[in-house]
Amino acid sequence: MTDFSRNELIWGKENQKKLKNKHVTVFGLGGVGGFALESLARAGVENFTVVDFDSVSASNINRQIIALNSTIGKKKTDLFKQRLLDINPSINIECICDFYNENLNREIFKTRTDYVIDAIDTMRSKIDLLVFCKENNIPVITSMGAGNRMDPTQLYITDIKDIENKKCTFTKNVLYQLKKRGITEGITAVSSRENPHVLDKIENIENIQTVKGENIEFKKFTPGSTPFVPAVAGYYMGYWVVKELLNLH
Numbered sequence: 001m002t003d004f005s006r007n008e009l010i011w012g013k014e015n016q017k018k019l020k021n022k023h024v025t026v027f028g029l030g031g032v033g034g035f036a037l038e039s040l041a042r043a044g045v046e047n048f049t050v051v052d053f054d055s056v057s058a059s060n061i062n063r064q065i066i067a068l069n070s071t072i073g074k075k076k077t078d079l080f081k082q083r084l085l086d087i088n089p090s091i092n093i094e095c096i097c098d099f100y101n102e103n104l105n106r107e108i109f110k111t112r113t114d115y116v117i118d119a120i121d122t123m124r125s126k127i128d129l130l131v132f133c134k135e136n137n138i139p140v141i142t143s144m145g146a147g148n149r150m151d152p153t154q155l156y157i158t159d160i161k162d163i164e165n166k167k168c169t170f171t172k173n174v175l176y177q178l179k180k181r182g183i184t185e186g187i188t189a190v191s192s193r194e195n196p197h198v199l200d201k202i203e204n205i206e207n208i209q210t211v212k213g214e215n216i217e218f219k220k221f222t223p224g225s226t227p228f229v230p231a232v233a234g235y236y237m238g239y240w241v242v243k244e245l246l247n248l249h
Contacts, residue, residue: 003088004044015246016044020090022245023047025113027100027129029054029076031063031230032143032190032237033119038065039238041084045245047092048084049108052076053099053208063230098211102128109138115241116140119234121147121223123170127177134183139244141237144171145192147223152232154194157240161185168196170223190236198224 008016022045026037029052037050055075060067066079077095084091096108100120116133118140120126126142133140144163145155147170158164161184166172171191178184208216243249 007044011242011246011248015248018246019044019242020046022114023049023112024115024117024241025049025051025108026117026119027051027125028119028121028143029064029066029080030060030119030121031225032146032234033117034065034076034080035231035234036117036119036237036241037080037234038083038087039235040241041087041091043238043242044088045242046088046090049094049096049111049113050077050080051096051098051100051104051108053097053210063225063227065231099208099216100125100129101210101214101216102132103210103212103214105132109136113138114245117237117241118142119237123173123177126174127181130174130178130187131181131183134187141188141190141240142174143233143237144168144174144189145194146190146230146233147225148196148198149192149194149229150197150226151192151194152228154192155190155229155233155236156193157188157190157236159185160187160189163189163191165191165193165195168192188240190233190240192229196223 004016024040024045026033029050055073056067056071058072066083071079075097077097081093081095084093116138118129130142
């Protein structure tokens with residue numbers, strides 16, 4: 001049997017060949033995005049662009065697939081490139097190790113992409129990306145329900161217009177900002193019916209310098225996280241993207 005023979009038993013040899021030629025762009029390589037990315041590599045997608053400015057920290061170890069004591073301080077983009085090529089040496093992966101904002105769109109999207117995975121946890125960047133994808137008819141799935149949750153069985157996939165639980169402040173703010181830009185539907189999301197809950201709130205000011213020297217400052221509330229929900233949310237995103245790429249309805 002070949003590396004992907006078990007996949008072919010589910011969706012067939014021809015669909016496996018189709019996946020090989022698809023290109024997926026993943027924004028955010030944390031708990032959600034990392035599992036989504038790896039699931040697509042194991043599904044047989046061979047072309048990726050990944051975007052993340054961050055390095056592994058000790059606080060990532062509870063939920064991120066590339067976070068180990070031995071990888072603390074290393075760039076997430078570099079780690080995933082090494083890991084994906086170890087899964088499938090035929091993979092082509094472009095790594096953009098930078099903080100995403102709309103000024104990067106020309107560089108990121110110079111190559112046609114078949115699907116975008118949005119696993120960004122910064123409000124401004126998330127809105128910029130979703131608006132760009134919507135305005136340019138780029139298929140995208142976004143994560144809105146992994147932070148401050150414990151129960152992965154309450155995750156679900158839906159259009160943003162049908163998100164059920166509006167008690168999540170982050171989700172409410174994303175939907176509000178999208179509505180201000182005239183977007184109320186047509187974006188797929190992984191969300192959660194579980195009410196967010198956290199014992200303590202951590203707030204700090206992030207100061208980030210982009211590769212081009214732009215200084216970005218924003219207020220960030222660090223969410224609680226578990227090993228369970230981000231991973232399952234990432235797998236949901238990977239599943240959805242494969243289903244859409246192969247038109248398995």
